Ligand SMILES: Nc1ncnc2c1ncn2[C@@H]1O[C@H](COP(=O)(O)OP(=O)(O)O)[C@@H](O)[C@H]1O
């Protein structure tokens with residue numbers, strides 16, 4: 001019975017190829033739009049998450065001042081000292097690694113090539129905190145760190161711009177007028193959420209303090225949270241510890257801020273997820289319009305095929321069979337539209353993802369839902385015309401011109 | 402008359418309601434024996450088609466009794482009548498009523514689809530029916546590629562493919578020239594004689610009625626008289 005109906009549906013669709021195509025066009029476009037949008041949206045979310053995780057997962061950044069964009073007046077809050085670092089290391093639980101950072105910008109020179117970049121003064125633990133890997137060469141040796149020797153590890157951007165084809169490890173370059181030896185190259189980290197993560201020169205903190213910043217202050221402390229601990233708990237104890245160390249009275253505001261990369265990550269991915277949902281919803285409306293299109297053309301088709309329905313009824317089709325025929329036809333059409341739409345979405349996503357610089361993520365769930373949705377549209381919008389066809393009186397239908 | 406396959410008693414049909422109501426049939430009494438070849442004649446508007454529709458279980462009488470194979474059709478619902486048509490009846494219409502853009506074979510196979518026959522049975526029976534009407538070689542042609550006479554023969558093949566007890570034909574030659582008409586009549590006669598199908602046919606033309614064994618004359622919604630045909 002169902003087999004027969006499906007055969008009939010395919011025959012009817014085959015007999016009216018153009019009309020069938022036009023009928024499904026709405027579904028095709030709707031499904032293609034929804035799936036493309038959601039696929040690209042998911043890719044964008046993944047890209048954002050990837051960029052943020054390049055900042056280091058579960059890392060708390062401790063800086064002086066009241067956080068981003070809340071400068072305010074008054075004297076500049078003091079930087080941190082080496083003892084703050086030791087205190088964090090020794091007194092805080094749930095800490096995986098701690099690294100001090102001082103930052104300075106300047107020009108690097110190698111054989112007549114200039115490159116303006118950022119110098120990070122830090123210790124070897126920085127690579128642990130940020131989970132940076134050395135692609136070439138090595139990290140700083142303990143005595144290089146202790147003595148603040150002129151050695152550096154360079155990012156890939158610096159490598160390409162300064163050394164071009166040449167092998168940098170072991171070479172001497174100049175940074176801010178000081179000669180230093182390249183001991184390592186960082187593994188590529190890509191475009192981070194905050195600029196090019198590879199455009200850096202990393203040096204022992206003692207060296208940077210002595211030659212560039214001129215004091216022993218630490219402008220930033222990076223605290224990597226142990227995976228077994230809750231980041232926000234560690235953040236709270238870090239805040240308490242720093243308030244105590246900086247002798248901030250109860251009720252007074254912090255003169256430092258703690259920047260939680262995980263929180264930022266969640267906020268940003270949350271935003272892209274919402275955007276994806278909104279765009280997806282708009283596309284879903286177009287799918288609905290596509291469903292109404294199916295109903296329209298099926299209704300026209302019922303009228304146009306009144307005589308055919310009359311013939312079928314005269315031959316002995318019962319009402320349910322005629323209803324099923326039109327219903328199955330609508331479902332087959334919308335499913336075909338769904339499949340074509342999915343194929344288009346696949347092609348479109350593959351083509352657009354690289355242009356948007358987001359990864360292409362094939363999500364079987366999204367595709368499945370879109371397909372089932374198109375089938376459901378066939379059922380819902382096919383039912384009304386089908387019932388109308390089934391209710392026709394055979395004599396009137398046969399007489400219809 | 403022994404064993405009437407069709408029996409009408411006081412059948413009336415009223416179209417519409419209230420002041421615009423029109424009584425098309427005013428009390429038809431009619432018995433048709435199995436294996437008969439009946440021609441229904443009468444002026445236009447005399448109720449021939451209305452009667453055929455009731456006989457074909459496409460419509461129900463407003464009053465009276467209509468027995469088909471001993472069953473009271475006036476008590477059956479839409480789907481029950483559809484099943485009767487599917488099992489026992491074949492229809493041939495004046496306007497052929499084939500599905501367009503559909504091959505002759507697919508048209509002929511259609512009633513078999515509703516009977517749930519498998520593909521091979523459909524093909525075999527469909528080709529056999531086309532062979533009976535002499536169109537075996539035209540099986541893959543669509544109605545647009547066939548002449549009127551050929552289309553009507555495909556329609557007859559479709560009507561007989563299920564080996565019905567009764568074949569109903571409302572002015573089957575109305576759209577054909579006399580030569581094609583004679584061919585169709587010969588085909589119907591052949592089916593009646595050799596396959597034992599009871600044939601009920603409406604016609605205007607005495608030439609066509611001449612092929613029948615019984616001729617029923619209608620007038621103003623009543624059976625005026627019944628006479629023996631030349632073929633009796
Ligand atoms: N569906 C209908 N509604 C109203 N009147 C109808 C309908 N069908 C037929 N009639 C009327 O009933 C009468 C008999 O019609 P019909 O049986 O078609 O006559 P015939 O086939 O003998 O020409 C005609 O007057 C016709 O106008």
Ligand SMILES: [Mg+2]
Pocket residue numbers: 449450451
């Ligand atoms: Mg008539």
